[in-house]
Amino acid sequence: MKKFMLILLSIIGAIALGGGLFVSFAPTFGATAQGQSLDRIQKSPNFKNGKFQNASHTPMMDESPLLDKVKIFYKFFTGVDGSSPENALPMVNLKPNDFPTTPSQTPVITWFGHSAVLIEIGGKRIFADPMLGQRASPVSFIGSKRFNKDLPIKIEDLxxxxxxxLSHDHYDHLDHGTIEKLKGKTKHFFVPLGVAAHLVKWGVDPNKITELDWWETAIYEGLTLAATPARHFSGRGLSDRDKTLWCSWVLKSATNSVYFGGDSGYDTHFKEIGEKYGPFDVTMLECGQYNKAWKYIHMMPEETAQAHVDLKGKVLMPTHWGAFSLALHTWQEPIRRLSKAAKQLNIQMATPIIGHRWEPTGTLPQELWWKGIQ
Structure with a gap:
């Protein structure tokens, strides 16, 4: 018995050691801030007691009984019927010449699924949260797999x-492999405080990165960018929870404004942003991967509709759905619930298929394309 226990403990120790070494040295986990970046973090009014804080009290999970939480985690392992479509979702296949040499002055939006959105505004081309990998995970064999095997266009052809x-450093928003492929064709990166360290480790020139705190702004060749609050959290490893900031983004040209929400639970910050920077030609807001158990860090679809109203948005485009299953609802539930809520609040909503280039100031894509797809 003692021999068996010794062998068992040795195996457990070896696994723990191997896991710790993997987390410490695998590049996918990124890096921690140093130097001037760390100094800015420590001086941020949003950084307290060694980590970033939300403006409102934001528990990761609600006050539900322990047994309910166990049931939730059990469902994650067993899966939920209908959480992923049986077949690939409809998609527009793009070619390099579909993109003009000079990006549009007025907004043009191309959704790549989940929260990855290519935005043209003010003659600039911006890729927000370009997670274009196959799994939202630090490894290639574990984690939710992308619904569609193919992208609208190869990364190399962008x-x-x-x-x-970038809105924050979670794997479904910041992907190591994608950044490796984009870094050579990207002029500049704008990220919340602390996220630059990941990019630098992955070979991005530090001079091409600007970090911003909430309510800070930057001007890039005539385009104004403002890092605005969100209600969420951050982290890529076992010990870096909330060591980097999360945010939403405002983009303003001379004639147009767009809002990219990243991930956020509902709170008063949407109204504050709307009062300061609205109205917006389009808001891009998360509507999926929610659950009442983590209602503080991800909005319910009905709250997404209200957030759009708070922001003084003209057109709402839902994000954070249509690519990965990261919650316990069916893949269609978010868009169905949001469509109903948007109708009740008289919201103009755009529902493009993946890869469709569309203009918020033009004819909106409003086909209910998800109907009839199992």
Missing amino acids: PTLDIVL
């Missing part, structure tokens, strides 16, 4: 990007 915009 045009030059003026800006890559």
Whole structure:
């Protein structure tokens, strides 16, 4: 018995050691801030007691009984019927010449699924949260797999990007492999505090990265970018929870404004942003991967509709759905619930298929394309 226990403990120790070494040295986990970046973090009014804080009290999980939480985690392992479509979703196949040499002055939006959105505004081309990998995971064999095997266009065929915009460092928003392929064709990266360290480790020139705190702004060749609050959290490893900031983004040209929400639970910040920077030609807001158990860090679809109203948005485009299953609802539930809520609040909503280039100031894509897809 003692021999058996010794062998068992040795195996457990070896696994723990191997896992720790993997987390410490695998590049996918990124890096921690140092130097001037760390100094800015420590001086941020949003950084307290060694980590970033939300403006409102934001528990990761609600106050539900422990047994309910166990049931939730059990469902994650067993799966939910209908959480992923049986077949690939409809998609527009793009070619390099579909993108003009000079990006549009007025907004043109191309959704790549989940929260990955290519935005043209003010003559600039911006890719927000370009997670274009196959799994939202630090490894290639574990984690939710992308619904569609193919992208609208190969990463290598994308045009030059003026800006890559990141909302936070979670794997379904910041992908190591994607950044490796985009870094050579991206002129500049705008990220929340602390996220630059990941990019630098992956070979991005530090001079091409600008970090912003909430309510800070930057001007890039005539385009104004403002890092605005969100209600969420961050982290890529076992010990870096909330060591980097999360945010939403405002983009303003001389004539147009767009809002990219990243991930966020509902709170008063949407109204504050709307009062300061609205109205917006289009808001891009998450509507999926929610659950009442983590209602503080991800909005319910009905809250997404209200957030759009708070922001003074003209057109709403839902994000954070249509690519990965990261919650316990069916893949269609978010868009069905949001469509109903948008109708009740008289919201103009755009529902493009993946890869469709569309203009918020033009004819909106409003086909209910998900109907009839199992």
